[in-house]
Amino acid sequence: MTAFLVVLVIILFGVAIWQMGKIFQLSKSKQDDTAQVANDKDNNINGWLMLGFTLFTYLLLAICFWKWGDVVLPRAASEHGPGIDSLMYVSMALIFVVGFFTLWLLGYFSFKYRGKEGTRAVFFADNDKLEFIWTIIPVIVLAGLIIYGLFTWTDIMNVDTEDDPMIVELYAYQFDWRARYGGEDNTLGEANVRLIEGVNTLGVDGSDPNAQDDIVVNELHLPLGRKVLFKMRSQDVLHSAYMPHFRAQMNCVPGMITQFAFTPTVTTAEMRLDEDVVAKVDKINGLRRAKNQNLGPDDEPLEPYTFDYLLLCNKICGNSHYNMQMKIVVETQEEYDAWIAEQATIAATLKQ
Amino acid sequence: MMRGLLNKQPSLQLLNNNKKLAKKKDMSAHAVDHAVDHHDDHGHHHKETFVTKYIFSQDHKMISKQYLITGLFMGIIGIAMSLLFRMQLAWPDHEFTIYEVLLGKWGEGGVMDPSVYLALVTIHGTIMVFFVLTAGLSGTFSNLLIPLQIGARDMASGFLNMVSYWLFFISSVIMVLSLFVEAGPASAGWTIYPPLSALPQAIPGSGAGMTLWLTSMAIFIASSLLGSLNYIVTVLNLRTKGMSMTRLPLTIWAFFITAVIGVVSFPVLLSAALMLIMDRSFGTSFFLSDIYIAGEVLHNQGGSPVLFEHLFWFLGHPEVYIVILPAMGMVSEIMATNSRKPIFGYRAMVASILAIAFLSTIVWGHHMFISGMNPFLGSVFTFTTLLIAIPSAVKSFNWITTLWKGNLQMNPAMLFSIGFVSTFITGGLTGIILGDSALDINVHDTYFVVAHFHLVMGISALYGLFAGVYHWFPKMFEGKLLNKNLGYVHFWVTVVGAYGVFFPMHFIGMAGLPRRYYTNTAFPYFDDLTDVNVVITIFAFIAAAAQLVFLYNFISSMFFGKVGPKNPWKSTTLEWTAEVKHIHGNWDGPIPHVYRWAYDYSKLNKDETDYVIPGQDFAAQHIPLQDNEEEMNH
Numbered sequence: 001m002t003a004f005l006v007v008l009v010i011i012l013f014g015v016a017i018w019q020m021g022k023i024f025q026l027s028k029s030k031q032d033d034t035a036q037v038a039n040d041k042d043n044n045i046n047g048w049l050m051l052g053f054t055l056f057t058y059l060l061l062a063i064c065f066w067k068w069g070d071v072v073l074p075r076a077a078s079e080h081g082p083g084i085d086s087l088m089y090v091s092m093a094l095i096f097v098v099g100f101f102t103l104w105l106l107g108y109f110s111f112k113y114r115g116k117e118g119t120r121a122v123f124f125a126d127n128d129k130l131e132f133i134w135t136i137i138p139v140i141v142l143a144g145l146i147i148y149g150l151f152t153w154t155d156i157m158n159v160d161t162e163d164d165p166m167i168v169e170l171y172a173y174q175f176d177w178r179a180r181y182g183g184e185d186n187t188l189g190e191a192n193v194r195l196i197e198g199v200n201t202l203g204v205d206g207s208d209p210n211a212q213d214d215i216v217v218n219e220l221h222l223p224l225g226r227k228v229l230f231k232m233r234s235q236d237v238l239h240s241a242y243m244p245h246f247r248a249q250m251n252c253v254p255g256m257i258t259q260f261a262f263t264p265t266v267t268t269a270e271m272r273l274d275e276d277v278v279a280k281v282d283k284i285n286g287l288r289r290a291k292n293q294n295l296g297p298d299d300e301p302l303e304p305y306t307f308d309y310l311l312l313c314n315k316i317c318g319n320s321h322y323n324m325q326m327k328i329v330v331e332t333q334e335e336y337d338a339w340i341a342e343q344a345t346i347a348a349t350l351k352q
Numbered sequence: 353m354m355r356g357l358l359n360k361q362p363s364l365q366l367l368n369n370n371k372k373l374a375k376k377k378d379m380s381a382h383a384v385d386h387a388v389d390h391h392d393d394h395g396h397h398h399k400e401t402f403v404t405k406y407i408f409s410q411d412h413k414m415i416s417k418q419y420l421i422t423g424l425f426m427g428i429i430g431i432a433m434s435l436l437f438r439m440q441l442a443w444p445d446h447e448f449t450i451y452e453v454l455l456g457k458w459g460e461g462g463v464m465d466p467s468v469y470l471a472l473v474t475i476h477g478t479i480m481v482f483f484v485l486t487a488g489l490s491g492t493f494s495n496l497l498i499p500l501q502i503g504a505r506d507m508a509s510g511f512l513n514m515v516s517y518w519l520f521f522i523s524s525v526i527m528v529l530s531l532f533v534e535a536g537p538a539s540a541g542w543t544i545y546p547p548l549s550a551l552p553q554a555i556p557g558s559g560a561g562m563t564l565w566l567t568s569m570a571i572f573i574a575s576s577l578l579g580s581l582n583y584i585v586t587v588l589n590l591r592t593k594g595m596s597m598t599r600l601p602l603t604i605w606a607f608f609i610t611a612v613i614g615v616v617s618f619p620v621l622l623s624a625a626l627m628l629i630m631d632r633s634f635g636t637s638f639f640l641s642d643i644y645i646a647g648e649v650l651h652n653q654g655g656s657p658v659l660f661e662h663l664f665w666f667l668g669h670p671e672v673y674i675v676i677l678p679a680m681g682m683v684s685e686i687m688a689t690n691s692r693k694p695i696f697g698y699r700a701m702v703a704s705i706l707a708i709a710f711l712s713t714i715v716w717g718h719h720m721f722i723s724g725m726n727p728f729l730g731s732v733f734t735f736t737t738l739l740i741a742i743p744s745a746v747k748s749f750n751w752i753t754t755l756w757k758g759n760l761q762m763n764p765a766m767l768f769s770i771g772f773v774s775t776f777i778t779g780g781l782t783g784i785i786l787g788d789s790a791l792d793i794n795v796h797d798t799y800f801v802v803a804h805f806h807l808v809m810g811i812s813a814l815y816g817l818f819a820g821v822y823h824w825f826p827k828m829f830e831g832k833l834l835n836k837n838l839g840y841v842h843f844w845v846t847v848v849g850a851y852g853v854f855f856p857m858h859f860i861g862m863a864g865l866p867r868r869y870y871t872n873t874a875f876p877y878f879d880d881l882t883d884v885n886v887v888i889t890i891f892a893f894i895a896a897a898a899q900l901v902f903l904y905n906f907i908s909s910m911f912f913g914k915v916g917p918k919n920p921w922k923s924t925t926l927e928w929t930a931e932v933k934h935i936h937g938n939w940d941g942p943i944p945h946v947y948r949w950a951y952d953y954s955k956l957n958k959d960e961t962d963y964v965i966p967g968q969d970f971a972a973q974h975i976p977l978q979d980n981e982e983e984m985n986h
Contacts, residue, residue, distance in 0.1 A: 106770065109756055253724050
């Protein structure tokens, strides 16, 4: 009933405004008029505002850098990471120079040549030389950027098996990750989702001799300085294995095996001591402490946060997509050996 | 024979004959009749009922208004959705009653359900890309301007044009209806990658909601194809005498090439949609293979989701140019008019439109660098993608040079055009990061991408749409002008809001925050970005509030707007010579012939003593060359 009355009031209000508008309209002459076309005053005000707007753009960018510049590109923790980062810095530098320059011209011209009654615009329709210059400059710059980019890309994507990389399968499903190590033979056993049964949640072929020493875990441990070749599989829909610190990402596609390789260069322990990471963790813990002070009687207080590398799902995969991640631990070879020795092999798991 | 005879009759006789003719012929033949005799004939007046004038109209001007109003309506839905999910991202722990009011069972207790969050981003993307920026932008202005600017009485086929609009309308209705199905609307992202979009077990929205999404899109594609074919045929065949291709205004070049891209790429999306429908309903395996879900193995084998990605992006990438090219064309036109200068480098502008159109069809793989396709393909697509920066740079420099030493008339349309160049530059430049396969590894599917494409094709195209509405409003609503002061408020608040939303987004993207996360605080790692998300959401509300000003201006000016001069912006193009009042056939008398290109602004006579036409700083296209004038060699 209330809703009906509200709607009625809105309708009546609308009708009243409409009628008032009509009356207002009748009282005005119906001649052509240029009242709604910009005059010199508008040109002047908006010309100045255009200049101000350009400065606002610069200022906004500066504020963003000042406030959030530290979160951009966290320290790279893989061998190819710095390569990507330097390409990124070169591209960013180019963007800033070109962006600064062109936005300035745009804003300044809008201000400088704001219209004035009686001014004569210059009839300037063509200039082949100018146009050639600003075609050829982008051509040269982009040629450089393309070549630089392609070398970086090829370096990252072409996996040399002679490096003897450690083979690890990343297995994605709604909404979690599993990692499968090749074991002592560093070879993964055959697997297919059709073989999923009971404890064999990854569908590993139990009869494959290569599969016997495979190790399935829910936390990814990587030894420092050893190249890892990830083989990605998905059980149901598309997922994407995104490891921002390692500058690594690859989709997991049902029905095919995709791959990506990198060499970790910074242990978790070392990363926790990194200046930016310490600052980030402090900030997060500050927020958590603040939340703890406003807890209700039944809420559990939040634990202090410590930094860990993460593997995130980065391809929309369903309702809990936002909370599908796996912890990654980078450690020394000795620590890694000790950890992997404690994990059960597939043969042992399937026997149970 | 009949028509030849008719043309020689005096006009009164013609009208009588025409009435008889109309009775004999069906509607479509009648429309063709208008179009064919467009040179020497006079406009026709015949009785129109409410239904033929406002609903099943075959008049391009009315159809254009229908497109615009439907597009604006869809735009309101799309923007409202974005505000809802922005609220969720900024304050994930808060309870908002508005969720419960608007989202019903998915917002119970003021908490947004993750499934409806995904539905909102999916439908927001679909509506904004297809319904607002494709149909609402290209549909509106191609329809309005092609016949008026080339000097034609109407589109080549008024009937197909009407069918095109009504198919669009039906597809809009289905898309809106899909919001009300029990399990929720499509929620697999606007890219609807299978298997997620194929399996209702994977996400509830992939049930009836996805079926309706696919149906709606299939109809939308049919509508778009009919429209595009019509635009192409009209531009090629119905130009008035003297309107050679090299004298076309850049708007028409842009609409024409956009239509060509649409005809080339939309059918591929249709085939992808049909194959997905087959996979969903008839047990085929085009895109599905080796899937274990909800405790059972599916029978599908041998398909590949990567195939879908190829098919989708073969349209999906040209689609962003379908969105942006019409805006570019309109901005070129509006900038030249309001600078009182010719557009700089007309031939380069046309060439870059052609280059962009060609390149746009061979770059789709840059959406798939990390999809699992062969890395060598990644190299090829990096190469072709970065090449697009060249014609884009040429266009930007030419726009800036057009402003140089002009006499800039700061009408709202001009401001939005300058705003367009600004966001096209800031958004386009980050494309050299995303188009570079090596860099894409780290920023793919993060907020960096969201910031990039919203600026370069979302916000830019919206500015183009607004510029077009402010500029051509008098051609749509019989001479009425939009209120300029409301326009200024609309512009300045929108530009500040838009940059406020999307600049910070680059930063959280570079920090590694993935897009399409229902909340960024499910695990602590991104907690430190909470304040950025709050800032973004506040700016989003500011920008959205500015759109209410526009909406008010639009509706009130439509009914009560002041009638301005016949050619309020002192433009050279033909549409300003047509009747202010909407008549079927556009020109009451004969169609004007064209004697010059569209950009003779501030052109001086040979002695450089005065303008070509003394005291008037423009020479419209239908004005014959003057004695003391040199023709622009175009």
